Amino acid sequence: MQNKFISDKIAIIGIGLIGASIALAIKHKKLPFTVAVYDRDEAVRAEARALSIGDSVADELAKAVVGAGLVIMAVPVGAMASVMQLAASHLSPGCVVTDTGSTKRSVIRDTIGLVPEGCHFIPGHPLAGTEFSGPGAGFPSLFEGRYWLILPNGADAEKVSALEDLLAGLGAMTEQMSADYHDRVLAITSHLPHLIAYTIVGTAVDLEQDLKNDVIRFSATGFRDFTRIAASDPTMWRDVFLNNDEAVLEMLQRFSEDLSYLQRAIRWKEGDKLFDMFTRTRDIRRSIIDAGQD
Numbered sequence: 183m184q185n186k187f188i189s190d191k192i193a194i195i196g197i198g199l200i201g202a203s204i205a206l207a208i209k210h211k212k213l214p215f216t217v218a219v220y221d222r223d224e225a226v227r228a229e230a231r232a233l234s235i236g237d238s239v240a241d242e243l244a245k246a247v248v249g250a251g252l253v254i255m256a257v258p259v260g261a262m263a264s265v266m267q268l269a270a271s272h273l274s275p276g277c278v279v280t281d282t283g284s285t286k287r288s289v290i291r292d293t294i295g296l297v298p299e300g301c302h303f304i305p306g307h308p309l310a311g312t313e314f315s316g317p318g319a320g321f322p323s324l325f326e327g328r329y330w331l332i333l334p335n336g337a338d339a340e341k342v343s344a345l346e347d348l349l350a351g352l353g354a355m356t357e358q359m360s361a362d363y364h365d366r367v368l369a370i371t372s373h374l375p376h377l378i379a380y381t382i383v384g385t386a387v388d389l390e391q392d393l394k395n396d397v398i399r400f401s402a403t404g405f406r407d408f409t410r411i412a413a414s415d416p417t418m419w420r421d422v423f424l425n426n427d428e429a430v431l432e433m434l435q436r437f438s439e440d441l442s443y444l445q446r447a448i449r450w451k452e453g454d455k456l457f458d459m460f461t462r463t464r465d466i467r468r469s470i471i472d473a474g475q476d
């Protein structure tokens with residue numbers, strides 16, 4: 183691939199699962215960039231050095247972003263604006279700034295006014311992740327075959343294409359959409375499932391001790407899968423729910439109505455209703471497998 187940014191330096195702010203995976207993928211795929219990474223946490227920076235994440239690990243945010251053609255903010259969504267505030271006066275004119283945050287309306291609302299004139303802000307969101315966090319959780323194939331949504335939001339088409347080329351170089355498939363649409367889709371596909379997982383596991387935690395021990399001992403795949411999702415990073419997910427509240431509450435309302443429908447069907451022994459619903463949901467699983475996204 184060819185570098186279409188103003189320089190071949192990429193700065194990644196936040197060296198967690200996502201930031202580390204981007205840096206590792208750039209190196210693994212031998213893309214023509216040098217990568218400077220920065221994290222506010224000294225222990226995380228030390229771990230990044232030990233794991234050789236990025237070509238350099240900066241001790242100050244300014245040193246990472248100076249001269250960069252692309253700056254990627256891979257911090258929790260509640261921290262995006264403060265990162266942009268610190269970076270703004272050190273950005274080179276013509277550089278592209280993107281983020282990897284799981285909510286988009288809030289990131290745009292909080293950040294866009296802080297981006298200096300002459301820089302191009304193109305929000306993004308990789309639909310790839312695991313329940314692990316920190317630099318050690320990163321791996322270079324994380325984005326392989328996964329969607330990476332970008333929200334050009336009126337940005338320069340050439341800069342958008344430069345970003346899309348890089349993301350394709352990481353193995354991702356890009357798709358453009360609006361922030362409103364993004365937040366509604368993700369509310370149902372990602373945010374609500376996490377909320378349900380946190381709730382189910384929370385309910386189990388509150389059971390009386392003997393029952394709780396046996397839930398853990400005999401956890402069949404159903405509960406075990408929920409515990410995997412509910413082990414996700416608390417800071418990241420707190421920020422997601424606080425920043426996509428409107429769409430999550432809308433989907434939660436719909437979910438509650440459907441849950442009441444099933445509750446009623448169980449109470450009145452309406453097997454046909456249960457069977458019909460479970461047949462329809464099975465088809466969704468097949469479509470996901472057919473689309474290669476399982």
Ligand code: NAP
Pocket residue numbers: 195196197198199200201220221222223226256257258259261264265282283284285307308309310311312313314315316317415418
């Ligand atoms: P992570 O593993 O928790 O890493 C985030 C890193 O950013 C942490 O080391 C954190 O340090 C650091 N950080 C926080 N505030 C900072 C600041 N102001 N300046 C510099 N560094 C800061 O998180 P992640 O999973 O990589 O997620 C990063 C972003 O990608 C989030 O916005 C998330 O919504 C999004 N995302 C995540 C996934 C996923 O499955 N994990 C998938 C797609 C998108 P501290 O530990 O000191 O806070």
